[in-house]
Amino acid sequence: MNFQDVTSAxxxxxxxxxxxxxxxxxxxxxxGNHGDEPCPKALLPIANKPMISYTLTWIEESxxxxxxxxxxxxxxxxxxxxLQSDEFSSTLVVNFEAYDSNDxxxxxxxxxxxxxxxxQTDFVLLSCDFIPHPSLxxxxxxxxxxxxxxxxxAISLFYEASVLDxxxxxxxxxxxxxxIVDPSTSSLLHVDYSHANExxxxxxxxxxxxxxxxxxxxNFTDSHVYVCRRAVLDLIVxxxxxxxxxxxxxxxxxxKLQYQRRRREKFTAVLSHNIRSSPSSALRHSTRYSASSKxxxxxxxxxxxxxxxxxxxxxxxxCGALLHRAKDGYVTRTNNLYAYSEANRRVLAxxxxxxxxxxxxxxxxxxxxxxxxxxxRVGERTSxxxxxxxxxxTIGKNVKIAGxxxxxxCIILDGAHLENCILSQHTRVGEKAELIRCQTQAGLEVEAxxxxxxxxxxxxxWAEGHxxxxxxxSESESE
Amino acid sequence: MSKQERRELQEKQRAAKEVAKAxxxxxxxxxxxxxxxxxxxxxxxxxxxxxxxxxxxxGASASAKSLNATSASTSQHNLTGTEAFGLxxxxxxxxxxxxxxPAKGDIHPAIVRLxxxxxxxxxxxxxxxxxxxxxxxxxxxxxxxxxxxTTLSRHLTTHLSHQxxxxxxxxxxxxxxxxxxxHIKVEITNSDIDMPEQNAKDELCHKIDLYIRDxxxxxxxxxxxxxxxxxxxxxxxxxxxxxxxxxxxxxxAHSKGREFSVIVVDSRPMLEGKGLLSKLSSAxxxxxxxxxxxxxxxxxxxxxxxxxxxxxxxxxxxxxxxxTAMVAMMAQERSIPFVVCCETYKYSxxxxxxxxxxxxxxxxxxxxPAASSxxxxxxxxxxxxxxxxxxxxxTNITAVVTEVGVIPPSSVSSLxxxxxxxxx
Numbered sequence: 005m006n007f008q009d010v011t012s013a014x015x016x017x018x019x020x021x022x023x024x025x026x027x028x029x030x031x032x033x034x035x036g037n038h039g040d041e042p043c044p045k046a047l048l049p050i051a052n053k054p055m056i057s058y059t060l061t062w063i064e065e066s067x068x069x070x071x072x073x074x075x076x077x078x079x080x081x082x083x084x085x086x087l088q089s090d091e092f093s094s095t096l097v098v099n100f101e102a103y104d105s106n107d108x109x110x111x112x113x114x115x116x117x118x119x120x121x122x123x124q125t126d127f128v129l130l131s132c133d134f135i136p137h138p139s140l141x142x143x144x145x146x147x148x149x150x151x152x153x154x155x156x157x158a159i160s161l162f163y164e165a166s167v168l169d170x171x172x173x174x175x176x177x178x179x180x181x182x183x184i185v186d187p188s189t190s191s192l193l194h195v196d197y198s199h200a201n202e203x204x205x206x207x208x209x210x211x212x213x214x215x216x217x218x219x220x221x222x223n224f225t226d227s228h229v230y231v232c233r234r235a236v237l238d239l240i241v242x243x244x245x246x247x248x249x250x251x252x253x254x255x256x257x258x259x260k261l262q263y264q265r266r267r268r269e270k271f272t273a274v275l276s277h278n279i280r281s282s283p284s285s286a287l288r289h290s291t292r293y294s295a296s297s298k299x300x301x302x303x304x305x306x307x308x309x310x311x312x313x314x315x316x317x318x319x320x321x322x323c324g325a326l327l328h329r330a331k332d333g334y335v336t337r338t339n340n341l342y343a344y345s346e347a348n349r350r351v352l353a354x355x356x357x358x359x360x361x362x363x364x365x366x367x368x369x370x371x372x373x374x375x376x377x378x379x380x381r382v383g384e385r386t387s388x389x390x391x392x393x394x395x396x397x398t399i400g401k402n403v404k405i406a407g408x409x410x411x412x413x414c415i416i417l418d419g420a421h422l423e424n425c426i427l428s429q430h431t432r433v434g435e436k437a438e439l440i441r442c443q444t445q446a447g448l449e450v451e452a453x454x455x456x457x458x459x460x461x462x463x464x465x466w467a468e469g470h471x472x473x474x475x476x477x478s479e480s481e482s483e
Numbered sequence: 484m485s486k487q488e489r490r491e492l493q494e495k496q497r498a499a500k501e502v503a504k505a506x507x508x509x510x511x512x513x514x515x516x517x518x519x520x521x522x523x524x525x526x527x528x529x530x531x532x533x534x535x536x537x538x539x540x541x542g543a544s545a546s547a548k549s550l551n552a553t554s555a556s557t558s559q560h561n562l563t564g565t566e567a568f569g570l571x572x573x574x575x576x577x578x579x580x581x582x583x584x585p586a587k588g589d590i591h592p593a594i595v596r597l598x599x600x601x602x603x604x605x606x607x608x609x610x611x612x613x614x615x616x617x618x619x620x621x622x623x624x625x626x627x628x629x630x631x632x633t634t635l636s637r638h639l640t641t642h643l644s645h646q647x648x649x650x651x652x653x654x655x656x657x658x659x660x661x662x663x664x665x666h667i668k669v670e671i672t673n674s675d676i677d678m679p680e681q682n683a684k685d686e687l688c689h690k691i692d693l694y695i696r697d698x699x700x701x702x703x704x705x706x707x708x709x710x711x712x713x714x715x716x717x718x719x720x721x722x723x724x725x726x727x728x729x730x731x732x733x734x735x736a737h738s739k740g741r742e743f744s745v746i747v748v749d750s751r752p753m754l755e756g757k758g759l760l761s762k763l764s765s766a767x768x769x770x771x772x773x774x775x776x777x778x779x780x781x782x783x784x785x786x787x788x789x790x791x792x793x794x795x796x797x798x799x800x801x802x803x804x805x806x807t808a809m810v811a812m813m814a815q816e817r818s819i820p821f822v823v824c825c826e827t828y829k830y831s832x833x834x835x836x837x838x839x840x841x842x843x844x845x846x847x848x849x850x851x852p853a854a855s856s857x858x859x860x861x862x863x864x865x866x867x868x869x870x871x872x873x874x875x876x877x878t879n880i881t882a883v884v885t886e887v888g889v890i891p892p893s894s895v896s897s898l899x900x901x902x903x904x905x906x907x
Contacts, residue, residue: 016626018592125592150599153606285695286615289727291608294758 017070020123021063024112025075025132030340033462034428038446044079046132047086051351051392052377056132057092064094066142074119077102111248117241131228135347137333148326149231153287155319158232160192162224164330183221185325192325195256214263226251235275261321348409352392576844593622594646598653604849609793610699610727613659617695621688635683636674655843658794658831698828702886703728706824707735710884718743718786724804725755726791728824737768744769748778750806752850752869775806788814792825798834799877799892805870811879820881827885830898838873845869
């Protein structure tokens with residue numbers, strides 16, 4: 005407390021933002037280790053800014069001040085170095101919750117259950133790889149949560165997947181789940197990942213009794229942005245033993261609380277523990293409020309005298325869903341390679357559109373559709389098209405780069421040819437090498453004259469000493 | 484020049500003058516906007532400041548503008564020339580503004596929540612808003628801690644005023660809220676300096692509970708008992724829109740075994756009568772539902788009219804949902820008793836002579852259902868105005884039922900005196 009200041013009185017915080025910064029298995033080899041240092045997924049650059057900076061800026065704009073980043077213990081140092089560096093400045097108060105697990109497949113549930121004691125308020129659960137759009141401020145999701153006077157448990161955000169191109173990489177991507185929403189109350193009723201490819205869907209009858217008119221959506225993906233009540237953390241702690249993934253296991257389970265009577269009864273005690281005084285008395289007097297008791301198949305309500313003035317109103321425990329259409333702006337989760345490169349392209353386009361005059365003289369034969377960091381040097385007769393080049397890179401002469409993402413500190417020697425590649429930091433590409441649709445791990449050295457097409461290049465494969473250009477890539481795409 | 488030509492020249496000059504006036508009027512209105520609620524401009528400034536560091540986010544350049552031009556529920560009104568034309572009628576209320584950005588300054592989360600709920604019309608009705616405000620203030624008071632070098636009785640009022648400004652920015656305050664806040668502020672300044680802080684806070688929260696209980700809940704109970712005497716078996720009761728008091732009166736009368744039927748008159752855009760209709764009919768009362776234009780055909784069957792009020796003015800006029808005045812006028816014409824049920828805490832010292840001087844416009848999210856809101860908003864020549872309140876003159880009112888008795892509207896100004904206080 006400030007002793008000089010008369011006016012300050014501490015205000016309790018409304019929301020805590022919890023960011024899950026995982027390993028990023030789908031983005032391998034970009035997230036592979038650079039020597040002994042880890043490359044956290046959260047620090048992978050999109051248009052030369054780390055992924056997590058987009059998330060943090062989004063949070064900051066909405067007025068939330070406290071952030072808790074949940075990350076593996078090995079990544080913690082790298083993340084905190086970035087946050088304290090000069091490149092990143094904000095008024096957020098960031099804390100870390102490191103979990104000691106080197107197993108990349110640790111589920112989010114376990115990690116959240118461990119982090120639960122650090123959160124005392126309602127929270128916003130985010131993934132570090134969500135790239136928002138200005139047309140979708142976080143405050144609109146927060147407002148949806150605040151306005152819900154009927155006791156909503158959580159508000160989730162679903163975005164419409166943009167039209168994907170039909171290349172082979174895309175076929176391996178996860179299909180969007182089957183999502184059932186009730187449009188009148190915008191509640192999320194059913195999320196199903198296992199039936200996404202099939203033609204039949206199993207639903208509970210209690211769902212159809214309670215919500216006779218629903219809509220089924222097949223092209224909306226979960227953005228992993230959830231605004232939840234504090235009570236949901238208690239449920240997470242309770243369910244952490246059985247569930248692994250928050251998105252795929254817990255959220256569908258949570259939706260069922262709205263209509264499965266027995267489950268409700270079991271958990272109402274847990275939930276009503278932490279309920280802040282809901283404005284039930286005010287709601288009873290509200291002129292636009294109408295209790296949804298007509299859907300209940302119980303007896304007609306008894307006399308108005310006793311029950312109306314006392315006791316809290318029944319909570320719907322609903323899980324709301326906010327839907328973001330593709331036409332309103334491009335948002336995505338960059339948790340796989342395709343989405344990562346697509347996000348780079350889109351953000352590049354918008355960054356270039358808004359900053360038409362890059363500082364410094366235009367490098368020779370560099371088109372205006374690329375983003376090249378100032379500290380990088382590009383040689384003569386090099387063409388860089390639709391690409392993002394990181395900091396401190398050295399690009400030689402006669403190099404052709406198209407549609408690629410080049411990380412920091414890369415060295416690309418003369419005559420190389422890169423197309424649709426993603427190079428991690430400290431990659432070195434030899435002379436006249438050709439890389440088409442490849443992704444490299446940090447610290448990789450590509451031999452001069454090597455030709456790779458559609459492969460993921462890892463450092464380990466080089467340690468074995470093969471120098472052939474027909475080197476096989478790493479393990480297959482789906483993991 | 485002939486008379487014709489002179490007339491035409493005059494008209495042309497007048498039209499040119501109007502246009503010239505509209506330009507500085509637009510400038511004056513843009514200057515008026517800051518004075519309306521400084522909250523909103525500061526929050527919009529924060530939005531544009533936040534737009535600067537948001538260059539990493541997609542689409543940085545037009546972010547401020549795009550933030551404005553989105554989300555159907557809360558969109559700021561940019562005053563173009565055509566909009567300035569429509570707002571001439573209610574220009575003294577100003578354009579409806581909804582700060583969609585984060586709250587400026589340290590606003591308690593309960594107040595932030597409440598502000599959103601008010602702005603989105605999730606909680607409406609004078610009683611509901613007052614109770615919700617007071618409940619939120621209880622949380623604010625409990626979470627408050629007196630800074631050093633000052634006392635609770637002096638500082639808490641300023642602290643609360645800051646929160647109240649945020650609420651007012653979301654939606655203009657109702658008279659019920661204003662009276663309740665006045666009462667709390669008096670209680671705060673009267674609180675004992677020597678009392679330990681937690682005790683003082685608990686005492687204040689208790690006083691707030693008492694206020695809600697005495698002036699609203701118990702008052703409603705007294706009103707419904709009094710109103711019961713006015714309802715005979717076989718009556719046809721008419722009510723307009725939805726009043727929490729009238730709802731309690733009707734449900735109580737039904738539970739006491741009176742046989743009556745109810746006609747609910749409703750009007751757009753709020754369509755609150757639907758909620759009342761479902762509540763009454765599920766309780767077993769025979770109901771009819773009509774819209775306001777159908778009233779003249781059905782008014783001959785009515786025995787008595789009960790309505791609620793947003794506030795009562797000191798000349799006996801009643802300020803309530805738009806449309807009540809018409810119902811009163813028609814009832815008066817046919818000598819049907821028009822009874823207003825109103826608690827005493829809604830009494831307001833002012834006097835208005837018509838509905839224009841003080842009113843509120845419904846936001847677009849309420850006026851237009853979400854489905855068609857986008858097409859309507861993009862129409863350049865269309866302006867939607869929905870005043871929410873109107874004034875019923877005292878001559879059309881037969882009686883006012885309060886918790887201190889049934890009084891004629893002309894005696895409303897003596898209420899504070901009758902209650903033994905200086906103000907209500």
